[in-house]
Each structure stands twice: as structure tokens, then as C-alpha cells.
Amino acid sequence: MDRPTNSTCPEGFLDRLDAFSQIGTTDDGGVDRVEASPANGLARRELARRMEAAGYRVLVDGIGNMFGLLELAEQFAGQEAPWVFAGSHIDSQPKGGRLDGAYGVLAALEAGQALKERLAGRPAKANLAVVAWTGEEGARFQPSLLGSSVHAGILPLEQALARKDGNGVSVADALDAIGFRGRDQAPKPSAYVELHVECAPALENSNTRLGVFDRWWGAHKLELLFTGATAHTGPTPMAKRKDALLAAAEVITGLRRLADAAPAGALHTSVGRLEVLPNSPNVVPDSAKLFIEIRSVDAKVMADTHARLMELIPYAATLARVAHRIVRDEYRAPGAFEIGLRTLAREEADHLGILPMSLETIAAHDAMPVAKLCPSVVIAVPSRDGLCHSPREWTDPRDLELGVAWLGGILERLVVDGPESV
Amino acid sequence: MDRPTNSTCPEGFLDRLDAFSQIGTTDDGGVDRVEASPANGLARRELARRMEAAGYRVLVDGIGNMFGLLELAEQFAGQEAPWVFAGSHIDSQPKGGRLDGAYGVLAALEAGQALKERLAGRPAKANLAVVAWTGEEGARFQPSLLGSSVHAGILPLEQALARKDGNGVSVADALDAIGFRGRDQAPKPSAYVELHVECAPALENSNTRLGVFDRWWGAHKLELLFTGATAHTGPTPMAKRKDALLAAAEVITGLRRLADAAPAGALHTSVGRLEVLPNSPNVVPDSAKLFIEIRSVDAKVMADTHARLMELIPYAATLARVAHRIVRDEYRAPGAFEIGLRTLAREEADHLGILPMSLETIAAHDAMPVAKLCPSVVIAVPSRDGLCHSPREWTDPRDLELGVAWLGGILERLVVDGPESV
Numbered sequence: 078m079d080r081p082t083n084s085t086c087p088e089g090f091l092d093r094l095d096a097f098s099q100i101g102t103t104d105d106g107g108v109d110r111v112e113a114s115p116a117n118g119l120a121r122r123e124l125a126r127r128m129e130a131a132g133y134r135v136l137v138d139g140i141g142n143m144f145g146l147l148e149l150a151e152q153f154a155g156q157e158a159p160w161v162f163a164g165s166h167i168d169s170q171p172k173g174g175r176l177d178g179a180y181g182v183l184a185a186l187e188a189g190q191a192l193k194e195r196l197a198g199r200p201a202k203a204n205l206a207v208v209a210w211t212g213e214e215g216a217r218f219q220p221s222l223l224g225s226s227v228h229a230g231i232l233p234l235e236q237a238l239a240r241k242d243g244n245g246v247s248v249a250d251a252l253d254a255i256g257f258r259g260r261d262q263a264p265k266p267s268a269y270v271e272l273h274v275e276c277a278p279a280l281e282n283s284n285t286r287l288g289v290f291d292r293w294w295g296a297h298k299l300e301l302l303f304t305g306a307t308a309h310t311g312p313t314p315m316a317k318r319k320d321a322l323l324a325a326a327e328v329i330t331g332l333r334r335l336a337d338a339a340p341a342g343a344l345h346t347s348v349g350r351l352e353v354l355p356n357s358p359n360v361v362p363d364s365a366k367l368f369i370e371i372r373s374v375d376a377k378v379m380a381d382t383h384a385r386l387m388e389l390i391p392y393a394a395t396l397a398r399v400a401h402r403i404v405r406d407e408y409r410a411p412g413a414f415e416i417g418l419r420t421l422a423r424e425e426a427d428h429l430g431i432l433p434m435s436l437e438t439i440a441a442h443d444a445m446p447v448a449k450l451c452p453s454v455v456i457a458v459p460s461r462d463g464l465c466h467s468p469r470e471w472t473d474p475r476d477l478e479l480g481v482a483w484l485g486g487i488l489e490r491l492v493v494d495g496p497e498s499v
Numbered sequence: 500m501d502r503p504t505n506s507t508c509p510e511g512f513l514d515r516l517d518a519f520s521q522i523g524t525t526d527d528g529g530v531d532r533v534e535a536s537p538a539n540g541l542a543r544r545e546l547a548r549r550m551e552a553a554g555y556r557v558l559v560d561g562i563g564n565m566f567g568l569l570e571l572a573e574q575f576a577g578q579e580a581p582w583v584f585a586g587s588h589i590d591s592q593p594k595g596g597r598l599d600g601a602y603g604v605l606a607a608l609e610a611g612q613a614l615k616e617r618l619a620g621r622p623a624k625a626n627l628a629v630v631a632w633t634g635e636e637g638a639r640f641q642p643s644l645l646g647s648s649v650h651a652g653i654l655p656l657e658q659a660l661a662r663k664d665g666n667g668v669s670v671a672d673a674l675d676a677i678g679f680r681g682r683d684q685a686p687k688p689s690a691y692v693e694l695h696v697e698c699a700p701a702l703e704n705s706n707t708r709l710g711v712f713d714r715w716w717g718a719h720k721l722e723l724l725f726t727g728a729t730a731h732t733g734p735t736p737m738a739k740r741k742d743a744l745l746a747a748a749e750v751i752t753g754l755r756r757l758a759d760a761a762p763a764g765a766l767h768t769s770v771g772r773l774e775v776l777p778n779s780p781n782v783v784p785d786s787a788k789l790f791i792e793i794r795s796v797d798a799k800v801m802a803d804t805h806a807r808l809m810e811l812i813p814y815a816a817t818l819a820r821v822a823h824r825i826v827r828d829e830y831r832a833p834g835a836f837e838i839g840l841r842t843l844a845r846e847e848a849d850h851l852g853i854l855p856m857s858l859e860t861i862a863a864h865d866a867m868p869v870a871k872l873c874p875s876v877v878i879a880v881p882s883r884d885g886l887c888h889s890p891r892e893w894t895d896p897r898d899l900e901l902g903v904a905w906l907g908g909i910l911e912r913l914v915v916d917g918p919e920s921v
Contacts, residue, residue, distance in 0.1 A: 277734050294733070298780070309888070310769035310792050311716070312699050312861040315758050322770060326751035333745055336737050347732035348744060350780045351773065358720070358772045358790035368780035370732050439734040466731075 090187050090481055091474050097123065097183060098175040107468025108175055112168040112212040112223075113141070113248070118255030120167045124182065124209060131190045133207065137259025139234050141211040141252045142224040144263045147189050149492055151200040159203045159267035161491045162451075163188065163484065166213035166224075166443060173214070174470025176460070180477065181272045182209045188485035192492060202495030205488060206264060210443045211252075217242045218251075220407075225443035228263070229450050268418060268496035269453040271444040272484045274472050278463030279436055286476050287433040287483060289422050290455040294345075294439040295379045295411030297371040301328065301390060305399035308361040318361050319398045322353050325365035327393035328386075332369065335385055344382060345372040345439070366404070374411045374437050383408075412445065415452035417499035422456050425486035429479065440465070452499060456483065512609050512903055513896050519545065519605060520597040529890025530597055534590040534634040534645075535563070535670070540677030542589045546604065546631060553612045555629065559681025561656050563633035563674045564646040566685045569611055571623040571914055581625045581689035583913045584873075585610065585906065588635035588646075588865060595636070596892025598882070602899065603694045604631045610907035614914060624917030627910060628686060632865045633674075639664045640673075642829070647865035650685070651872050690840060690918035691875040693866040694906045696894050700885030701858055708898050709855040709905060711844045712877040716767075716861040717801045717833030719793040723750065723812060727821035730783040740783050741820045744775050747787035749815035750808075754791065757807055766804060767794040767861070788826070796833045796859050805830075834867065837874035839921035844878050847908035851901065862887070874921060878905065 100123060101108045101116030110117045124143060125135045133145030150158030165181025185207040192205065210228070215221025218240045226232040238249035238258075252258035275281075280288050305319030329348045336346040350368035371386065373379045394401040426433040436457060444453040458480040461471040491499065522545060523530045523538030532539045546565060547557045555567030572580030587603025607629040614627065632650070637643025640662045648654040660671035660680075674680035697703075702710050727741030751770045758768040772790035793808065795801050816823040848855040858879060866875040880902040883893040913921065 296733075309862075310771050311718075311767065311794060312885075313767075314764065315755075315767060316763065318769075320755075320769075322773060323751060323755055326748035326770075329745060329748035330752055333737075333742075333748075341738065342736065345733065345735075345737060347740075347742075347781075347783060348748075349732050349782050349784060350778045351744060351775050352778075353773050356772045356774075359769075359792065360771050361769060362771060370781065372733060440731075463734075 090183070090478060093187070094180065094183055094477065097179060101169070103172065103468060105468040107470070108169050108173055109171050110167065110169040110173070111171055111217045112214065113217070113251035113255050113257070115255070117168055118257065121255065121257050124167060127186060128207065131186065132193065133189070136261035136263050137257055138228070138261050138263045139259060140224045140227040140237055140248070141257045141259065142228055142263065143209040145186065145207040146264070147193055147205040149193065149196060149201040150204050157264070159496050160206050160264040161203045161488060161496055162206050162208050162266035162269040162447070163271070163488055164208035164210065165271050165273060166210045168212060168214050170214050170216050170466045172468060174465060174467055176274045176470050176472055177276065177465045178213060180274060182207065184272050184481045184484050187481050188488050191485055192489050195489070201492045203267065203492045205492055206266070212248070213443055218248050222441055222443055222446050223248070226446045229446040231446050231449060266447065266451045268451055268491050268499065269444055269447045270418065270484065270487055270491070271442055271453070271455045272480050273442060273455055273457050274460040274465065274470065275436065275457040276440050276460055276463065276465035280434055280457065280459035281461065281463065283434055285434040286458065286479055287426050287431050288436040288457040289419050289433050290414055290436045290438045290457065291419060292374050292413045292437045293411060293442070293445050294372050294374045294437060295376060296409045297379060297383055298405070298407045299369040300404040301367045301369055302402045302404050303365045303394060303397070303399045304402070305361065305363045305397065307355060307363045310359045310361055313361060319363070320361050321365035321397065321399050322362040324393040324397035324399045324401070325351055325367050327396060328367060328389055331389045331393065332386060335382055339378065343373060343375065344378050346370065346382070372439060376411050379411060409441070409445070412448060414444065414448060414454040418452045418454040421490055421499055422454055422487055425483055425490065428486060429483060452496065456487070512605070512900060515609070516602065516605055516899065519601055523591070525594065525890060527890040529892070530591050530595050531593050532589065532591040532595070533593055533639045534636065535639070535673035535677050535679070537677070539590055540679065543677065543679050546589060549608060550629065553608065554615065555611070558683035558685050559679055560650070560683050560685045561681060562646045562649040562659055562670070563679045563681065564650055564685065565631040567608065567629040568686070569615055569627040571615065571618060572626050573622040579686070581918050582628050582686040583625045583910060583918055584628050584630050584688035584691040584869070585693070585910055586630035586632070587693050587695060588632045590634060590636050592636050592638050592888045594890060596887060596889055598696045598892050598894055599698065599887045600635060602696060604629065606694050606903045606906050609903050610910050613907055614911050617911070623914045625689065625914045627914055628688070634670070635865055640670050644863055644865055644868050645670070648868045651868040653868050653871060688869065688873045690873055690913050690921065691866055691869045692840065692906065692909055692913070693864055693875070693877045694902050695864060695877055695879050696882040696887065696892065697858065697879040698862050698882055698885065698887035702856055702879065702881035703883065703885065705856055707856040708880065708901060709848045709853050710858040710879040711841050711855050712836055712858045712860045712879065713841060714796050714835045714859045715833060715864070715867050716794050716796045716859060717798060718831045719801060719805050720827070720829045721791040722826040723789045723791055724824045724826050725787045725816060725819070725821045726824070727783065727785045727819065729777060729785045732781045732783055735783060741785070742783050743787035743819065743821050744784040746815040746819035746821045746823070747773055747789050749818060750789060750811055753811045753815065754808060757804055761800065765795060765797065766800050768792065768804070794861060798833050801833060831863070831867070834870060836866065836870065836876040840874045840876040843912055843921055844876055844909055847905055847912065850908060851905060874918065878909070
């Protein structure tokens with residue numbers, strides 16, 4: 078980069094993005110701004126400062142979501158105008174990158190400020206809120222998408238605040254520690270647009286600069302426990318063994334067969350974590366816990382695969398003579414972003430001379446829970462090598478600026494014409 | 500037990516066995532005399548004291564094997580008479596029992612003393628050595644059967660001394676710490692008889708009091724490492740994953756299929772330990788290390804199964820797109836104890852009015868490496884529920900005394916007639 082970073086007098090969007098990246102920066106050029114860490118607190122304060130400097134009114138709600146409000150619309154008969162939301166998140170993975178999340182928030186801030194200047198007092202049909210959602214990454218507190226899920230009414234606030242990190246610190250205490258457990262009542266969105274780097278290589282591979290996410294993949298996440306009995310691996314007759322690891326292996330291979338039998342790209346399955354006890358070379362394991370994922374964009378594939386897994390588990394347990402118990406079975410349904418917003422995004426890309434690519438997201442985004450409340454969409458610029466969650470995250474600066482312009486065009490249409498016009 | 504333990508003036512064999520069991524005793528009635536631990540050192544000193552008190556000359560060799568020598572034979576033309584060995588081991592598992600090993604050593608000491616009294620100076624054709632082998636259990640130092648393997652010339656002394664425990668302490672240093680790294684040159688055996696509790700339920704199940712091990716099972720023990728690549732379990736296409744855990748699961752299930760396809764009791768296979776990295780729910784594992792065992796009494800079954808495993812491993816690696824490496828591949832061949840000694844043991848049981856049962860041992864015994872040097876055999880009394888390696892080890896005291904009498908008869912024949920008479 079030939080541009081000075083951490084500039085005290087930033088010239089343009091890229092300078093301001095660079096300066097923000099210095100907060101929680103790591104030696105390898107990435108950032109560590111895990112939710113409610115000191116660095117995350119600094120980033121939040123800097124965001125609030127920038128919002129206020131740009132004329133936004135800052136609110137912080139009970140789960141720490143930050144809202145920068147621009148009241149651009151007239152009130153009709155005392156009724157508040159609808160709110161158009163744009164944003165993303167500023168928390169990161171422990172070894173995260175500069176762009177994942179922060180780019181979308183700062184781009185929205187930039188686009189909103191430009192829009193306000195363009196409107197120059199001319200009344201619009203909707204107000205604009207720039208939002209930074211709490212705990213998107215799920216790196217410290219689970220589940221991920223914490224703040225947006227609370228805002229969307231999917232996760233009760235008290236339940237979210239009670240979630241604890243690996244050291245037993247609750248979300249409530251962690252937010253209090255950085256001074257970002259707020260009391261403000263935030264407005265609800267009538268439309269939500271999230272600009273993000275792609276986190277997959279489809280745009281790069283097709284040499285396309287802009288993409289619209291049409292759909293998101295669903296995910297089953299299960300914890301499965303097999304319980305057998307310890308015995309000596311030497312003399313114990315095979316027919317008497319109650320081998321929890323054998324049952325686990327049957328599920329791992331059987332689940333993979335399901336993915337292999339599906340059309341390419343239709344179904345992703347995995348067992349990423351397996352806990353074996355006592356895990357001694359000459360003792361038959363009496364306990365094996367599997368962390369299973371099933372992902373597809375097709376709800377029927379999800380349901381079918383889950384059903385097949387529910388047949389596979391007792392089969393494996395019977396074969397290995399062990400007991401089985403599903404400790405956790407969480408489901409996020411696949412879905413589609415709203416067609417009107419997707420069309421609007423394509424039209425605005427067309428104004429920039431670009432035919433955007435149609436994408437699906439397997440990674441989760443805050444726009445997925447928010448889609449329960451209102452039309453939502455995620456739009457994307459490329460990420461080099463499809464990387465996210467890496468200090469090596471990088472996007473061509475021209476694409477970063479193009480994304481801001483694109484978002485600005487979309488927000489202008491939504492604010493001026495009103496979200497109901499979509 | 501209505502008999503006082505830890506008696507200062509023992510009356511009989513059972514009292515002396517009880518008193519010995521107090522060394523390293525645990526709350527649950529078992530013992531913890533792991534090799535070269537302080538308790539093991541105490542047990543070794545007590546054994547040496549008892550040997551000397553009974554007129555044995557005590558030697559300790561370079562690997563800590565203890566020998567109590569009774570010179571019962573005349574020398575012919577200055578040539579040393581052959582040595583008949585009897586014994587077992589006095590180390591234990593961390594949560595071991597009172598009988599596994601110690602019974603065989605103390606019974607040999609007892610039988611030898613009685614034999615010496617019966618001979619009353621009448622010259623015999625062979626001398627007798629009572630032996631306690633170092634590190635039979637393999638609980639602290641691997642491999643198991645350490646001392647007998649060195650004595651039999653299977654394992655070089657320097658290599659055995661260099662083996663380290665989990666804390667990095669070498670066998671040499673551990674033996675020095677308890678004062679039992681000796682310098683004595685011990686005689687080599689011309690016959691070896693080991694009396695042991697059965698450690699399996701065959702005698703108990705058939706209501707038989709004495710057993711002769713005819714054969715021992717072989718064992719392949721392997722460490723197998725699969726190496727893939729980490730990737731996100733979400734977006735990474737199935738066909739691009741390099742899933743080390745999947746390869747491990749294919750081997751675990753495939754190996755079990757081999758055992759299931761064999762006649763009942765012909766083949767035992769296991770994977771008792773599996774190390775997965777990074778073992779995170781949403782990361783495809785890039786490393787999986789399996790600890791594999793294959794056991795059979797049939798050398799052809801061992802070879803065939805090993806060959807099938809060598810086909811299974813690259814198959815699993817190819818399927819999961821990972822690399823594979825066999826880190827360790829140790830083989831102990833199955834074998835038969837010497838027919839002459841087994842016949843002699845049966846004849847001596849017959850004198851006691853008992854038809855002994857024919858047994859196979861899957862667990863390892865020091866008589867297996869010693870069988871490389873000379874005719875060897877393991878003879879057994881029952882163990883309740885077939886238990887060994889448990890504080891709950893127990894054998895009917897009448898059976899314990901019967902075993903001593905049986906061993907005494909066998910040793911008398913070997914010493915008086917000479918081992919070459921068998």
C-alpha cells in the first residue's frame with residue numbers, strides 16, 4: 078500500500094477503511110476484534126465517533142447492536158416513516174481479516190453520508206439506519222448472528238445475554254465491560270441491504286466484480302453421543318464389544334456416502350470434531366461424541382438427509398452394540414433473499430455497467446435472520462482466493478470503492494422511493 | 500479375609516502373599532507398583548530380603564531383572580549345570596491387582612524353598628532360579644515384557660534402557676533412582692515355568708482349577724497417520740476436501756469387517772485410540788492418527804489380515820484424498836509353548852488329581868520372549884470373572900495353594916531329572 082495508514086486526516090473511503098483496520102491489528106496484517114474484547118470496544122467507540130461526526134444519531138440496544146440513524150423522511154400524519162437498514166458487523170474472528178464485516182458497515186456509513194449530501198434536505202420516503210450487529214462471528218459467543226437474531230425476535234434477549242464464552246463470561250458481563258450494553262429502543266427495518274466481501278471464489282473465478290446472493294444454504298448442526306463399555310482390546314470377544322468409536326466411524330462413513338450420492342454441490346456433510354474416551358490404544362472406547370453438520374440450499378435435501386441420518390445412527394449403534402443420544406440438533410432453514418431487492422440490486426449494478434453474478438451463500442450472514450423481519454439481501458464484491466477468516470483477506474481497492482457506489486445507488490432508490498416500492 | 504494382613508510373623512504362603520500385597524496397596528484393595536516407582540522399589544527390596552532369607556543368592560542384571568539362585572546341582576567336569584527358571588513379575592498396572600505377576604514370583608520362591616528342603620542335599624541335575632522380570636506390564640515404559648525381552652536377546656539392552664516414560668524419564672534413570680540397575684551377569688535358562696492367574700474366564704466358566712497355556716496369540720500393533728488439509732466444513736466442495744477423519748473412519752469400519760468375516764474367535768481387531776486435529780466442529784480435520792491392533796493365534800490369519808489392512812489404508816486415503824504414513828508397525832508372532840513342558844505340567848496336575856484345561860493366552864506373558872531361549876510354559880489358576888489389571892482381582896485361596904503345589908511338582912521333575920529329560 079502506498080497510502081499512509083492510520084491517517085489523522087483521511088482523504089477518501091479507502092483511507093478511512095485503512096484507519097479503522099488499525100484497531101485490533103495483528104502482526105500479519107489481519108485484525109483480532111473478537112466480540113466485546115478491548116479491541117472490539119475501541120472499534121465500537123471509533124464507529125460511534127464517526128457516525129456522530131457524519132450527523133448520525135447513535136443508539137445501542139440491549140444486545141449491543143449499534144445503530145446510526147439518519148432521519149431523511151417527512152412524517153405523514155405523525156406516523157414515523159419506514160427505516161431502511163444497511164450494515165454488517167465489526168467483530169472478527171481471532172485471526173480475522175480487515176474486510177469481513179467492517180467493510181459493509183463502513184461502506185454503509187459512507188453511502189449514507191453521500192446520500193444525505195445528494196438529497197440536500199429534499200425529503201425522502203424512508204429514513205436510513207447504518208447498523209453494526211453484535212457477535213456475528215460466533216467466535217467467542219455462540220450462536221453466531223447473535224445481535225441480528227435478537228433484533229429479528231428469533232433469539233430472546235435474556236437468553237442471548239446469558240450465553241457464556243469459554244471462560245464462563247456472559248455476553249451481558251462482556252458487553253458491560255466495554256460499556257456497550259445499551260438501553261436504547263431501535264427502530265425495526267423495512268428493508269435491509271448488507272454489502273460483504275464474497276468469502277468464496279465464484280466472482281474471482283468468473284472475473285466478475287459484483288454479485289447478488291439469491292439464496293442461502295441451510296444447516297443442521299448436531300452433537301451425537303455413543304456410549305458403550307470399556308474392555309481390553311486383546312481378549313474381549315468381538316461379539317461382546319460395545320465399541321463407541323466403531324459406531325462413530327459408521328456414521329462418519331455413512332454420512333459421507335449420502336453427500337457423495339447427491340448431485341455435485343447439492344449437499345455438504347461433515348464431522349469435524351470427534352471426542353473419544355478413554356482413547357487408550359488397548360481399551361475399547363466407551364464414549365464417542367461427534368459434531369455433525371449437514372448443509373444444503375434445498376430444504377427437501379436437508380430434510381431427507383436428516384431423516385437418513387436418523388436411520389443411520391441407530392443402525393450404527395446396533396452394529397456396535399452401544400447406546401446413542403442426540404445431545405443437540407440445531408436447524409437453520411435454507412432460504413431465498415427477497416426477489417424485489419435482488420432485482421433492484423441488479424438494476425443498480427447495470428447503472429454501473431456491470432452484470433452481477435448470481436450467488437448462493439453457505440456461510441451465514443446477518444441478513445438471514447433479518448430476512449424474518451423484512452426484505453433483505455446480501456450483495457458482494459470479490460475476495461481474493463475466496464478468503465475470509467484469514468489475515469490474508471484482500472479485495473482490489475477499485476472493487477471496494479465500486480461496492481460503496483453500488484450500495485449508495487441501492488440505498489438511494491430505497492430511501493427516495495420508499496421500501497414498499499420494491 | 501479372616502487372616503491378619505501384613506503379619507510380622509507369617510505362617511504360610513497365603514500370609515506371605517498377603518504381606519507382600521501391602522506394598523503399594525491402594526484403598527480399593529489393589530496395588531500400584533508401576534515399574535521403578537517407589538512402591539516397586541520397596542517390593543523389589545522385600546523380594547531380595549525374602550530370597551536371601553531363604554538361601555537364594557540374589558543377582559540384578561542391567562535391565563533390573565532380579566534372579567534368586569539356588570545351586571542344587573553337582574558340577575560335571577567343571578561345567579555348570581543347566582538352570583531351570585521359574586517366576587513372573589512384581590510390577591503392576593497403576594490400578595492393578597494383588598496377584599497378576601506377584602503370585603507367580605512368590606509361588607516360585609515358595610516352591611523352590613520347599614524343593615530344596617525335600618532334596619536335603621541330594622544332588623540334582625539342574626539349578627533353580629526364581630526370576631522377577633522388569634517392566635512386564637508396559638504401563639510406564641513401552642514395550643511391555645521389557646526385561647524378559649532383553650534377557651532373551653530380542654531387545655538390545657541399551658535400547659531398552661533408553662525408553663522413556665510419559666514424563667521423559669528413561670528406564671536407566673528410573674532404575675537408578677530405586678537402586679535396581681544392576682551389573683550382574685545372570686545365567687540363561689534351559690527351561691522356564693511361569694505360574695499366573697488366568698486373566699480370562701475359561702477356567703472359571705468350566706469349573707476347572709488348573710490350566711496349561713498351549714499357545715499364545717500374535718499381535719500387530721500399528722500407528723497410522725492420515726494427513727489432509729484443513730478447510731471450512733461449509734463452503735468447501737465435497738470433492739475438494741482432504742478429510743483425514745474420513746480416512747480414519749474407513750479404516751475403523753473396514754478393519755472391523757475383517758474381524759466379523761473371520762470365524763468366531765479367530766481374529767480380534769481394534770482401534771482404541773484416535774487423535775484428530777484440529778478437532779473443531781466447522782473445520783475439515785487435516786490429521787488423524789489411529790492406534791490399530793490385530794490379534795490372532797494363527798500366523799496365517801495375522802499375515803492375511805495385515806495384508807488386507809495394507810490394501811485398506813491406501814483405499815481409504817485415496818477416497819478421502821489424504822496422505823498416509825505408517826508410523827509404527829510392531830509384530831509379535833503367535834506361537835506355541837513347548838510340548839514337552841506342557842505334557843510334564845499335565846502329568847503333574849494328574850498327580851494332584853486334576854485334569855487341566857487347555858488354554859490360549861491373548862494377553863502377553865514373559866514366557867513368550869523366554870520361549871526364544873528355551874522350552875517355556877505358562878500354567879494358570881482361575882481368576883474370578885477373568886479379571887486382571889483390576890483391584891478386584893481375586894482367586895480362591897485354595898486354588899492359590901494348589902498352584903504352588905503344582906509348580907513345586909513341575910520344578911522338582913525339571914531339577915531332579917534335568918530339563919533335557921523333558
